[in-house]
Amino acid sequence: MKRLHLFAILGALSAALASPAFAQNQKQSQNVKVTPLGGIDGEFCPQDRAMVFEDPNGTRILYDPGRTVAGADDPRLGKIDIILVSHMHGDHLGNAHNKAPNSGSCDKPDVSVSAVPNSSAVEIALAKKSKIVTGSEMPPFFAAKLKANGGDPANSILARFGGSVTIDGIKIATVTALHSNGLDPAYIGGELGKAMTEAGIAGDVGLATGYVLRFSNGLVAYLSGDTGIVADQERTVRDYYHAKLAVMNMGDGFSTGPAEAAYVINQLVKPASVIPSHSNEVSTVGGKVRPGSKAEAFIKAVKVPSYLPLSGRTMEFNAAGKCMAGC
């Protein structure tokens, strides 16, 4: 009798453990950590683009290293498994970067270290043995740069529009970004690069992109890249992928400004939370939003909670896109 009773308890317990409800709770207790790697600790500065996303399974993704990651030696990087580059412009790929974190000031960023012809993204990938996942026609460029520097060209991986790749439990897709994507001839070099510079033309590596990431806890994040307003933000990012967290570029001039970016968030993507990015101006003073800034206009205009990308501050988001810590 006792034995039977024990089996009954074990049976009930294993059924509970295997149930979808339990699995869901387990997953939701695990958050995705987002840490901006900007120019100055605790602030949101003009050149800030880079963010590290850490999956609950420990996988670390660096998005658009740009100019505020102090190259491969930046101690804030730690392990980097995957690098994402939305497009080839120098402020995203990293044509130059700071000497060290916090060098320079928020209004006068230090971009004194040149990273051409390789780019900061490639130098970090070589040092960390990271995979570079890009869409469009960008992967052959990265494969060639990796190969030319003794790296493994197979670490440059394609995720073109409509498809996805899953790496270390994270599903990565690229989505439309209405922008340009010329490759600066400085990355090409030689006679060809010189002739292109003289002619004032850039290399063709296909379209610019944004990203949609699905983390192992179920959180879906939209990283806009530089983009205008596109219908895909509704039809694809919201209706198909159901993004719950958005990182929205809102600097104006080069991409959507605060009003357009707020429209994208309020009317098209409708996430649970948004992190503004790419402001191209001093957005905070002492960690507080600067009155009259584009960041302030954006935050006032969006209807969902908006969290400033303060450099070095780690924010945690659950599967529903709700900030659970650090915001």
Ligand SMILES: [Zn+2]
């Ligand atoms: Zn940009």
